[in-house]
Structure formats: structure tokens, C-alpha cells
Amino acid sequence: MPLTPENYRRRLANGVCGNCGCRPRRENKVTCEVCYGVVKDRYWKRRNPNCRKRSEIKRRSLEEEKIAHNKASEKHRLANREKVNKASVRCHRERREEIISIYGGKCVCCGESHFEFLQLDHVDGGGAKHRREVGQGYKFLNWLQKMNYPDSIQILCANCNAAKGFYGMCPHKRERIENAECI
Numbered sequence: 001m002p003l004t005p006e007n008y009r010r011r012l013a014n015g016v017c018g019n020c021g022c023r024p025r026r027e028n029k030v031t032c033e034v035c036y037g038v039v040k041d042r043y044w045k046r047r048n049p050n051c052r053k054r055s056e057i058k059r060r061s062l063e064e065e066k067i068a069h070n071k072a073s074e075k076h077r078l079a080n081r082e083k084v085n086k087a088s089v090r091c092h093r094e095r096r097e098e099i100i101s102i103y104g105g106k107c108v109c110c111g112e113s114h115f116e117f118l119q120l121d122h123v124d125g126g127g128a129k130h131r132r133e134v135g136q137g138y139k140f141l142n143w144l145q146k147m148n149y150p151d152s153i154q155i156l157c158a159n160c161n162a163a164k165g166f167y168g169m170c171p172h173k174r175e176r177i178e179n180a181e182c183i
């Protein structure tokens with residue numbers, strides 16, 4: 001049966017590999033282990049120009065190809081350090097702005113909305129332990145997206161977040177509680 005978009009969707013709905021339709025898919029993926037390996041091998045062959053010259057050069061093992069690709073990437077990063085760093089900083093900032101806007105774009109405690117002052121905070125604490133498990137920076141931002149932006153994270157400004165960490169409660173929140181008790 002030819003691979004049409006309808007057949008592909010039918011295969012995925014039946015829980016089999018979208019590519020071959022014979023074997024079960026990998027967990028949360030669209031292909032089986034065998035098809036994934038074939039695609040991965042093709043990717044690394046395309047990435048390494050030496051594999052195109054099979055008559056002249058012996059074919060490298062997949063691991064050697066990965067090492068050669070990583071060396072070439074590292075060489076590019078070193079030769080273009082400023083450009084790569086600027087692009088990395090720009091991408092990280094854009095991603096962080098996007099996530100902060102998804103969570104409301106302002107401090108939930110005091111309403112501060114300057115991007116530079118805003119931080120992601122774990123509502124019930126435990127942020128250090130969670131960052132050790134998930135990772136920091138881009139890894140944490142990827143985790144947020146993968147988990148569909150959970151409600152266990154909120155936006156606080158640096159002052160409110162520091163006060164919550166040091167004193168257990170932000171002064172703004174304490175004032176609201178005291179004012180509510182007075183009424």
C-alpha cells in the first residue's frame with residue numbers, strides 16, 4: 001500500500017510505525033526502532049561529505065561520523081564565537097519572553113511587567129530540586145513547553161521572588177493579608 005497522508009494517519013491511529021506500518025511505534029514517537037535507525041543513518045551520511053565519496057574513502061562507522069560532525073561543529077563555533085553567542089542569547093531571550101507572556105507577562109504579586117525583572121517561580125517551592133532533575137536554562141524552558149506550561153509555575157519579579165525565598169512570603173502578599181484581617 002503506498003504511503004499517503006491518509007495511510008500514514010491510519011497507521012499512527014492504530015499504534016504502528018508511520019513509516020513501515022509493520023512494527024509497533026516507539027513510545028510517543030511516529031516510527032519504530034528499525035525505521036528510526038535507518039533515518040538516523042541516512043542523516044549522518046548526508047552530514048558527512050566523506051560518505052558521498054565511497055569509491056575513494058572507506059565508509060566510516062556511524063560513531064566516527066558523529067565525532068567528525070561534532071568536531072566540525074565545534075570548529076565552526078570557535079571560528080564564529082561572537083556570532084554564535086549573539087544568536088544563542090537572542091534565541092534564549094525570545095523563548096523566555098514567549099514563555100513569560102504565556103504565564104501572563106507580569107508579576108502575580110505586585111504587577112511588575114518589565115521583562116528584565118521577571119523570573120519563573122515554583123508556586124509550592126522546591127525549585128532547586130526540580131532544576132537539578134530537569135536542568136536549567138533552555139532545558140527548563142523545553143520542559144515547560146513539553147509539560148504544556150503547568151500551573152505549578154508562576155511569574156514573580158526578582159524582589160517578590162527573593163522575599164518569598166528568604167522570608168517565606170512577599171511583603172505585598174503579607175500586606176494584603178493584614179489589610180483583609182483589618183476589615
